[in-house]
Amino acid sequence: MIELELYNAGRPVVIMQRRPETNAGAWARLQEAFARGIVGGSPSRSDVRADVFMAELDVLRDVRALFGEKISLGPNIEAQLRVLASDRRARETALAASEGYDPEALAAELEAAGFKRKLKPFQLGNLAAVLRLPHAADFSVPGAGKTTVGLANFALSRARGRVERLLVIAPIAAFGAWTEDSQECLAPGPKVVIHGGPETLIPQDADILLTNYNRVASDYDRIRAFAADRPTQVILDEAHRVKKGAAGVHGRAVLDLAYAAKRRDVLTGTPAPQGAYDLVALMRFLYPGQDRQILPRSTYVERDGRDPQVLRETHAAVSRYFVRTPKSQLDLPPTRFCVLQREMRPLQKAIYEALVGRYRSSFALGSRSRHEFQNLGRIVMYLLEAATNPMLLTAGSDDGDDPGFAHPPLALKGDEPLADLLHTYNLYETPWKYEEATRIVAVAASRGEKVLIWSNFVRNLKALHRHLEDHQPAMIHGGVPSSDGTPVNQVTREDELRRFRHDPDCRVLLANPAACGEGVSLHHWCHHAVYLDRSFNAGHFLQSQDRIHRLGLAPDVMTRFTLLMSADTIDAAVDGRLRDKVTALARLMDDPGLVQVALPEPDEGQGGPPAHADDLQAVTAHIAEAARRAS
Numbered sequence: 017m018i019e020l021e022l023y024n025a026g027r028p029v030v031i032m033q034r035r036p037e038t039n040a041g042a043w044a045r046l047q048e049a050f051a052r053g054i055v056g057g058s059p060s061r062s063d064v065r066a067d068v069f070m071a072e073l074d075v076l077r078d079v080r081a082l083f084g085e086k087i088s089l090g091p092n093i094e095a096q097l098r099v100l101a102s103d104r105r106a107r108e109t110a111l112a113a114s115e116g117y118d119p120e121a122l123a124a125e126l127e128a129a130g131f132k133r134k135l136k137p138f139q140l141g142n143l144a145a146v147l148r149l150p151h152a153a154d155f156s157v158p159g160a161g162k163t164t165v166g167l168a169n170f171a172l173s174r175a176r177g178r179v180e181r182l183l184v185i186a187p188i189a190a191f192g193a194w195t196e197d198s199q200e201c202l203a204p205g206p207k208v209v210i211h212g213g214p215e216t217l218i219p220q221d222a223d224i225l226l227t228n229y230n231r232v233a234s235d236y237d238r239i240r241a242f243a244a245d246r247p248t249q250v251i252l253d254e255a256h257r258v259k260k261g262a263a264g265v266h267g268r269a270v271l272d273l274a275y276a277a278k279r280r281d282v283l284t285g286t287p288a289p290q291g292a293y294d295l296v297a298l299m300r301f302l303y304p305g306q307d308r309q310i311l312p313r314s315t316y317v318e319r320d321g322r323d324p325q326v327l328r329e330t331h332a333a334v335s336r337y338f339v340r341t342p343k344s345q346l347d348l349p350p351t352r353f354c355v356l357q358r359e360m361r362p363l364q365k366a367i368y369e370a371l372v373g374r375y376r377s378s379f380a381l382g383s384r385s386r387h388e389f390q391n392l393g394r395i396v397m398y399l400l401e402a403a404t405n406p407m408l409l410t411a412g413s414d415d416g417d418d419p420g421f422a423h424p425p426l427a428l429k430g431d432e433p434l435a436d437l438l439h440t441y442n443l444y445e446t447p448w449k450y451e452e453a454t455r456i457v458a459v460a461a462s463r464g465e466k467v468l469i470w471s472n473f474v475r476n477l478k479a480l481h482r483h484l485e486d487h488q489p490a491m492i493h494g495g496v497p498s499s500d501g502t503p504v505n506q507v508t509r510e511d512e513l514r515r516f517r518h519d520p521d522c523r524v525l526l527a528n529p530a531a532c533g534e535g536v537s538l539h540h541w542c543h544h545a546v547y548l549d550r551s552f553n554a555g556h557f558l559q560s561q562d563r564i565h566r567l568g569l570a571p572d573v574m575t576r577f578t579l580l581m582s583a584d585t586i587d588a589a590v591d592g593r594l595r596d597k598v599t600a601l602a603r604l605m606d607d608p609g610l611v612q613v614a615l616p617e618p619d620e621g622q623g624g625p626p627a628h629a630d631d632l633q634a635v636t637a638h639i640a641e642a643a644r645r646a647s
Contacts (some may be wrong), residue, residue, distance in 0.1 A: 070305025159566025190535030291321020416495025
C-alpha cells in the first residue's frame with residue numbers, strides 16, 4: 017500500500033509513504049512520474065510539490081492497473097481531488113452551455129448586490145462570460161475596465177454565497193485604482209487593507225486585501241491563511257508577471273496559493289508577451305492540475321511559442337476560458353507613430369563600433385552555459401546604453417533599475433582606445449537622443465502640452481532630468497518609493513504623478529516601464545510619449561503605450577508615439593523582435609487590430625531582422641552585420 021496526504025501548513029506538499037510490502041516497481045513508477053516535483057523525503061517517503069502531483073495524477077491509475085498496488089488517500093488530498101473534479105465538471109458544463117445572457121437581469125442583480133457603478137455593454141458581456149466559469153481570465157486591453165469588472169465579479173460571487181472576501185495581488189502602482197474603485201463601486205464601502213509585508217496587521221474583518229507579488233513570496237504563510245480561513249476570491253492583476261511559473265519566486269508562491277482560493281481570476285492585457293508558452297503558468301493558477309487537459313502539447317515547447325500553427329492551436333484551446341475587449345471595440349481615437357532614426361555622431365559611433373569589435377567573438381559561441389548567457393545579457397545592456405548615451409557604460413546599473421537590467425560598469429583596463437573615447441566623450445558630444453527629447457519637450461511646452469519620456473535605464477532618466485530642469489520634470493523609477501509606508505518628507509511616486517497631472521509648470525514625466533508601465537492612467541493629461549530606448553520586453557512596450565491611449569479619450573485627441581532609434585545599432589534588432597512578439601500576441605488573442613495600434617507602419621521605420629528563435633539570435637545577427645560594415 018502507498019499512502020498519500022496533502023499538507024497545507026506551509027507550501028502545499030503531497031506526502032507519499034510506502035509500506036514495507038509495497039511493490040518496488042509501483043514505487044519506482046511514482047518516483048519517476050513525480051521526479052521534477054520531489055522536494056524532500058527518505059527511501060520510504062517522498063515529498064512532492066502539489067502542482068506536480070496534480071499534473072501527473074494519471075500515474076495513480078497506472079500503478080493500480082499495472083502493479084495491483086493499493087493507494088490510500090488521506091482526508092486532505094481526497095477533499096482537494098473532489099474540488100478539482102468539481103472544477104473540471106463546472107468548466108466542462110460552462111463550455112457546453114449557451115453563451116447567451118440577459119443584460120437587464122444581470123444589471124439588476126448587480127444593483128441588488130450593492131454594486132453602484134453602471135457597466136458598459138461590453139463590460140456586462142465580459143462579466144457574464146467570466147461568471148459562467150468557475151475560474152476565468154480577462155485579457156482585455158488596459159483601459160477597458162478590468163478592475164471594475166473584477167469588482168463586479170466579486171460583488172456577485174459574494175451575493176451568491178460563493179465567496180466572502182477578496183485578495184488582490186497586483187503591482188504597487190495599481191493599489192490606488194483598486195482602493196478608489198472598490199469604494200466607488202461597492203456599497204457599503206468595503207474595508208480595504210494594504211499588505212505592506214510581515215509587519216502589517218491583517219484584520220479578520222478585512223473585506224479586500226491588496227498585496228503585490230514580492231510580498232506574497234516573502235509573507236506567504238499569512239497571505240495563504242487569509243485566503244484559506246474563509247471562502248476567498250483571489251485575483252491576479254497584471255498576471256503576466258507570473259509567466260515563469262514554478263521557475264520564478266513570485267510564480268511559485270502564487271501557484272501554491274491557488275489551492276487555498278475558492279475562486280481564481282487573472283487580469284492582464286498582455287497575457288503572452290513572449291509567446292504561447294506564457295499562458296501555461298496562468299492556466300496552472302486558474303485550474304491546478306488541469307492545464308494539460310486544456311492546452312495542446314505544442315504550447316509547452318517554449319521555443320515554438322510564436323509559431324503560427326502553435327498560436328492557432330493554443331488560441332483554439334483557451335478561447336473559451338478568457339474574455340478580451342480589444343482596442344478596436346473601445347472606439348478610441350487613432351494613434352500616430354513617428355520613427356526618428358538618425359546616425360550617431362562620430363565619437364558615439366566610434367564607441368559603438370569598438371564595443372561591437374570587443375564582443376563579436378562572444379556571440380559566435382555555439383552551445384552556451386547559463387553563465388555565458390548571463391554575460392551575453394550584460395553585453396546587450398551595454399549595446400543598448402551605447403546606442404543612447406555611451407557615458408552610461410562607465411557607471412553600470414542604478415539601484416532604481418529593474419533587477420533584470422542590473423549590470424556592472426564596462427570593464428576597462430584604461431589603456432585601450434575604447435577607454436580614451438569614453439573619457440573624452442562628454443567634452444565633445446551630447447547624445448543626439450537627449451537633444452531630440454529636449455527639443456520635443458520645448459515645443460510641447462510652448463503649446464501648453466505635456467510629454468512622457470520612457471527609458472529602461474534610470475541613469476538615462478536622471479541625466480535627462482538635468483537637461484530638462486527648466487520644465488520641472490517629474491520622475492518615476494524603481495528607486496522612487498510608493499506612499500505605502502514611506503516617511504512623510506520623502507518624495508513618492510504618487511507625489512510625482514500628482515505633480516505631472518496637475519502642476520502646469522511640470523511639463524514632462526521621465527519614467528521607467530518596469531515601475532510606471534502598469535496601473536497608471538495619464539491619458540487625460542498627456543498625449544505624446546517618447547521612447548529614448550526600448551528593450552526586448554514586448555509587455556513593457558505595450559503596457560507603456562496604454563498609459564496615454566485608453567478608454568476616456570475625447571474623439572478628436574491624437575495620441576502620438578515617437579521612437580528614437582540610432583541607425584545601424586541594436587535599436588533595429590529590438591524593433592524587429594518587438595514586431596514579431598506583438599504580431600504573435602495578436603494572433604494568439606485573435607486581435608489583429610493590436611498590430612495596427614501598437615506598431616508603426618513598416619515604412620515608418622526600420623523593421624529590423626526577422627526573429628524566429630530567441631532575442632540573442634537577433635542580437636547575434638546585428639553584431640555580425642555591424643562588424644561587416646566596420647571591416
